[in-house]
Each structure stands twice: as C-alpha cells, then as structure tokens.
Amino acid sequence: MAKILDRLLLFIYSLSIGILSVVAILLLSGAMPYEISLQEEQNLWIAAIVVAAVLFILSLRFFYISVRRDRASLPSIDQRTEFGDIQISMETVENLCLKAASKFRGLRDVKARVRVVESGLEILIRAVVDGEGSIPSLTSDVQKGVHDYVGEITGIPVSDVSVYIANLAQSPSFKSRVE
Structure with a gap:
C-alpha cells in the first residue's frame, strides 16, 4: 500500500x-x-x-x-520456478554452510563466505583445526559435506568449496597438582 x-x-x-x-x-x-x-x-x-x-x-x-534503506535490497540469490520466484538470502546460505561444517569433528571457529558466480556458488570455509586428525582427510570431507548439503537444501548448484585452515587450536595445558 x-x-x-x-x-x-x-x-x-x-x-x-x-x-x-x-x-x-x-x-x-x-x-x-x-x-x-x-x-x-x-x-x-x-x-x-x-x-x-x-x-x-x-x-x-x-x-x-x-x-x-530498502529491505528488499539485501543480497540474495533469486531463482525462478514454475510456481513463482524464490529468494534465499546470502546469510541463509552462509548459515547452511556453517551447519554442514559443524558436523565434522576437529573443526573450530568456522566461518563461511559465499559468492555467486555463473556456474553456481563459490563457498569459502575458514576454520581452525584441533590437530588430532589428518588435515587433508578432514578438509576433503568438509568440502564434500558442505557441497552436498548446500546443494541439496537450496537447490542451487555449488561450483566450488574451498577450505582454508587458519590455525591449529592449542589444547589447554593442565598442571597436575601434587598434594
């Protein structure tokens, strides 16, 4: 109105x-x-x-x-279906990436960035690992998991998932107490 x-x-x-x-x-x-x-x-x-x-x-x-500021100008991914238009906010896709990556043990402080390109979505996952498992194996599992999860939930093709391991989490050192 x-x-x-x-x-x-x-x-x-x-x-x-x-x-x-x-x-x-x-x-x-x-x-x-x-x-x-x-x-x-x-x-x-x-x-x-x-x-x-x-x-x-x-x-x-x-x-x-x-x-x-118009609320409709927030970044989103627009899709047209036979029933009408669908808009998925970039924030929603980033949160889906975080949810998918959080299922893997050994990752901490996970952050996600999503870019829309012609071939689909480019996703960058930035995380810290705990160092208790193989990093190549973990990152490969994260890439496949995020790729499949985001593609299945949104229906948008995912062209690339990059995983950047920023650091190794330091485990807290406990000093034993002798009484």
Missing part, C-alpha cells in the same frame, strides 16, 4: 511541476496575458504560496524515500 501511495505522490508531484513549468513558460513568453487586477493578484499570490508549500512537503517526502 505504501508503494502505491508513494508512486501516486510522485505522479502528482511531477505533474504539478510540469504544469507550473508550462504556465511559467507561457507567461514569460507573452503567449498568455498576465495583466491582473490587484485583487486577483493577491489571490494568485496566496495560491502560489499554497502550491509552493504543497510542493515543498511532497519534495521532503520524496527525499526521505530516496535516502531510506
């Missing part, structure tokens, strides 16, 4: 400016006589003030519309 009202106000605003421009051109060119008695001139002056006030209020409204 608000979008329809905004479009209507924009139409009225642009129509008003157009009419005022045409009248001003006609008056300035002499195509329209402008000899008006004092009483009519005062009425014209009041009308001009009212029109200017309305145009000012409308321009404030359109300024507000132009600077506010």
Whole structure:
C-alpha cells in the first residue's frame, strides 16, 4: 500500500511541476496575458504560496524515500520456478554452510563466505583445526559435506568449496597438582 501511495505522490508531484513549468513558460513568453487586477493578484499570490508549500512537503517526502534503506535490497540469490520466484538470502546460505561444517569433528571457529558466480556458488570455509586428525582427510570431507548439503537444501548448484585452515587450536595445558 505504501508503494502505491508513494508512486501516486510522485505522479502528482511531477505533474504539478510540469504544469507550473508550462504556465511559467507561457507567461514569460507573452503567449498568455498576465495583466491582473490587484485583487486577483493577491489571490494568485496566496495560491502560489499554497502550491509552493504543497510542493515543498511532497519534495521532503520524496527525499526521505530516496535516502531510506530498502529491505528488499539485501543480497540474495533469486531463482525462478514454475510456481513463482524464490529468494534465499546470502546469510541463509552462509548459515547452511556453517551447519554442514559443524558436523565434522576437529573443526573450530568456522566461518563461511559465499559468492555467486555463473556456474553456481563459490563457498569459502575458514576454520581452525584441533590437530588430532589428518588435515587433508578432514578438509576433503568438509568440502564434500558442505557441497552436498548446500546443494541439496537450496537447490542451487555449488561450483566450488574451498577450505582454508587458519590455525591449529592449542589444547589447554593442565598442571597436575601434587598434594
């Protein structure tokens, strides 16, 4: 409803400016006589003030519309199906990646980044490992797991899953206490 009202106000605003421009051109060119008695001139002056006030209020409204952030502009992946359009936010896809990666033992502090490319999704998983297992085996399992999970849940092809191991988690060292 608000979008329809905004479009209507924009139409009225642009129509008003157009009419005022045409009248001003006609008056300035002499195509329209402008000899008006004092009483009519005062009425014209009041009308001009009212029109200017309305145009000012409308321009404030359109300024507000132009600077506010539209919620629909958040990054998303758009898909068209036979039943209609589907939008999946990038945040949702990143959270799916985190959920898939969290199923693997040995990973900590997992972060995910997703990029949309022509061939599908490019996913970067950044994690810290605990160092208790084989890193190549773990990263290969994570790549396959994230690839399959995200592809199955979203229906969007995953072209690449990269895993970056940022560090090795330090296990806490406990000092034994002798009594």
